[in-house]
Amino acid sequence: MLEVCPRCGYSLQGLPTDHACPECGLRYDAGSAIYRASQRKLLSAMVGGAFGWLFGGVQLFHAYIMSPPRVRMVLFALLAAYVGGFVWAARYSYRLLRSGPMVALLPEGLFIRLQRLDGELIPWSNIARAAANKSMKSAALFIRDAKMVRDIAGVFRAPADVERFADQVNERVRAATNGATRPAHDRT
Numbered sequence: 001m002l003e004v005c006p007r008c009g010y011s012l013q014g015l016p017t018d019h020a021c022p023e024c025g026l027r028y029d030a031g032s033a034i035y036r037a038s039q040r041k042l043l044s045a046m047v048g049g050a051f052g053w054l055f056g057g058v059q060l061f062h063a064y065i066m067s068p069p070r071v072r073m074v075l076f077a078l079l080a081a082y083v084g085g086f087v088w089a090a091r092y093s094y095r096l097l098r099s100g101p102m103v104a105l106l107p108e109g110l111f112i113r114l115q116r117l118d119g120e121l122i123p124w125s126n127i128a129r130a131a132a133n134k135s136m137k138s139a140a141l142f143i144r145d146a147k148m149v150r151d152i153a154g155v156f157r158a159p160a161d162v163e164r165f166a167d168q169v170n171e172r173v174r175a176a177t178n179g180a181t182r183p184a185h186d187r188t
Contacts, residue, residue: 006104006111029107035155036102046093101154124176130169134159
């Protein structure tokens with residue numbers, strides 16, 4: 001059971017296991033699964049970036065204080081833009097941390113959000129198969145008719161997660177190909 005909606009982040013606590021998100025309408029069921037990146041890795045990267053940004057800001061402020069009055073106007077504008085950029089980056093980072101890279105297996109298809117914050121839903125009928133690359137902790141998603149492979153990386157925590165993901169995707173694809181809406185073990 002999903003705790004939050006993969007698309008909008010709405011809490012699904014207390015709702016039926018086979019339902020649609022009240023906020024955005026994304027369907028989920030008891031067989032839905034979610035794979036997401038380690039929050040610790042994202043947080044450590046953001047903290048490192050914040051320290052780098054802070055160091056640059058201190059250097060810019062020091063240059064502002066030590067410069068003659070004519071140059072201060074230009075440095076003040078740069079400092080204001082720098083602070084504005086920091087606020088934007090902090091808000092973006094918070095949003096990324098809250099709803100970062102993830103992949104969700106849903107009744108209608110595979111919901112993927114890797115680099116963009118909005119994500120996309122790929123119907124099961126558009127997926128040919130999935131293959132696991134356990135050594136790289138990534139999976140290859142073979143898209144039908146597009147003759148392309150979509151690499152899914154950065155959301156699996158262990159090689160066993162990659163294998164489980166590929167098996168679940170392939171089972172859902174087989175069920176969709178055979179005309180069923182859900183895998184056999186999910187049907188009641």
